[in-house]
Amino acid sequence: MWNSQHQGGLAAEKGEGPFPGIYMNYASTSPRQSVGLTQALIHYLEQNQHLNVGRNVEGLEDGRIQFRARNALARFLGAPGTSQVIFTSGITLSLNMVLLGLLKPGDHVLTTHVEHHAVSRPLRRLQRQGVIDVDLLPCAADGSFDPAVIGKHVRSNTRLLVMTHGSNVLGTILPVAESCAQAKACGLFTVVDTAQTAGSLAITLDAHTDVLAFTGHKGLRALQGIGGFVLSTEAAQQLEPWITGGTGSASGSFEQPQFLPDKFESGTPNTLGILSLAVAVEELLAQDLSRIREQEVQVTARFLEGAKQIKGLKVHGTGKADLSAPVVSVSSPTHDSGVLARRLYEEYGILTRCGLHCAPLAHQCAGTFPAGTLRLSFGPETSCQDIDRALYALETLLRS
Numbered sequence: 001m002w003n004s005q006h007q008g009g010l011a012a013e014k015g016e017g018p019f020p021g022i023y024m025n026y027a028s029t030s031p032r033q034s035v036g037l038t039q040a041l042i043h044y045l046e047q048n049q050h051l052n053v054g055r056n057v058e059g060l061e062d063g064r065i066q067f068r069a070r071n072a073l074a075r076f077l078g079a080p081g082t083s084q085v086i087f088t089s090g091i092t093l094s095l096n097m098v099l100l101g102l103l104k105p106g107d108h109v110l111t112t113h114v115e116h117h118a119v120s121r122p123l124r125r126l127q128r129q130g131v132i133d134v135d136l137l138p139c140a141a142d143g144s145f146d147p148a149v150i151g152k153h154v155r156s157n158t159r160l161l162v163m164t165h166g167s168n169v170l171g172t173i174l175p176v177a178e179s180c181a182q183a184k185a186c187g188l189f190t191v192v193d194t195a196q197t198a199g200s201l202a203i204t205l206d207a208h209t210d211v212l213a214f215t216g217h218k219g220l221r222a223l224q225g226i227g228g229f230v231l232s233t234e235a236a237q238q239l240e241p242w243i244t245g246g247t248g249s250a251s252g253s254f255e256q257p258q259f260l261p262d263k264f265e266s267g268t269p270n271t272l273g274i275l276s277l278a279v280a281v282e283e284l285l286a287q288d289l290s291r292i293r294e295q296e297v298q299v300t301a302r303f304l305e306g307a308k309q310i311k312g313l314k315v316h317g318t319g320k321a322d323l324s325a326p327v328v329s330v331s332s333p334t335h336d337s338g339v340l341a342r343r344l345y346e347e348y349g350i351l352t353r354c355g356l357h358c359a360p361l362a363h364q365c366a367g368t369f370p371a372g373t374l375r376l377s378f379g380p381e382t383s384c385q386d387i388d389r390a391l392y393a394l395e396t397l398l399r400s
């Protein structure tokens with residue numbers, strides 16, 4: 001079905017950008033930043049003195065950069081103000097800070113059966129230490145989740161619902177707004193992991209959502225190693241700071257400041273990362289997110305349609321692009337996903353990812369544990385031609 005005109009995709013043919021072949025691992029990280037962002041970073045490195053905010057008599061420019069990023073993120077993620085935007089290295093640190101800063105001995109936590117280790121490992125550790133009890137709310141084999149189950153699992157000591165907006169294995173989008181509304185009606189604290197959706201699906205703090213954790217290096221298209229969380233004013237009061245230390249403020253006291261953002265930001269900030277977030281999010285604010293989403297759905301739908309027709313290839317997830325992030329897992333009973341990923345790369349220049357993708361729970365759901373899957377994930381640079389080449393390559397490899 002996929003004829004030889006779809007062959008290739010090697011460096012010389014694609015010939016642009018930092019990755020010379022066809023990049024299909026956007027769920028892991030975005031491979032390139034905008035020209036405007038790169039220029040802003042170079043300008044910062046060349047022109048500025050990199051003076052730490054609050055630790056110098058100067059340092060104004062770094063302070064401006066922080067404010068600019070907080071301002072853009074507050075608008076983008078619906079934070080009540082710039083102080084409710086907290087910078088961390090990414091979602092993993094954000095979720096550790098929130099879970100460990102919130103949960104107390106005896107608390108019960110609800111989470112879903114498709115979570116990334118950024119959620120499941122901190123929870124597992126607290127559970128193993130006997131601090132908390134955790135219920136995994138069921139998801140269907142395609143990763144879909146029915147918020148109606150939340151109420152059935154709430155106990156008198158249930159404190160928190162923490163869940164992802166989009167599965168990084170199956171692509172499935174979870175109904176976070178409805179889920180947080182149900183959880184809030186039961187008095188729970190609510191936390192959402194936006195790793196796979198921020199930058200293409202609108203998601204904002206609302207009356208039912210206490211914390212949104214975000215990362216820079218995926219859909220927001222900033223640098224790696226920067227991210228954070230936004231939180232409501234009430235949530236900020238409930239959370240203890242999990243990391244304490246120098247903030248450049250209230251230095252006469254040995255206690256961590258209680259005002260935001262200092263309560264949750266100690267140590268020297270990653271100003272270059274924060275600048276990348278400022279520029280990237282400003283660029284997103286200037287765009288129509290629905291256009292980004294439209295392109296994602298278009299290429300994902302094209303891939304799904306073709307993949308379903310390839311003999312011997314099983315497509316996991318909902319199989320519907322409009323219900324998914326641009327992430328598709330496939331597997332074959334006859335071909336190991338690791339071998340397929342290696343051959344796609346070596347013979348066709350197509351970079352994908354194989355294995356469990358730090359989310360064994362999702363594979364338990366889909367019935368792909370422990371073998372894992374081959375995951376192809378798409379982004380703004382993915383063209384229909386790239387999709388056709390990937391389909392051709394997969395079909396050819398499965399025939400061999």
Ligand SMILES: Cc1ncc(COP(=O)(O)O)c(C=O)c1O
Nearest residue numbers: 090091092116118168193195215
């Ligand atoms: C669903 C999900 N949550 C969390 C993370 C971790 O994000 P970070 O790299 O910002 O720690 C990832 C990264 O792949 C992810 O896909």
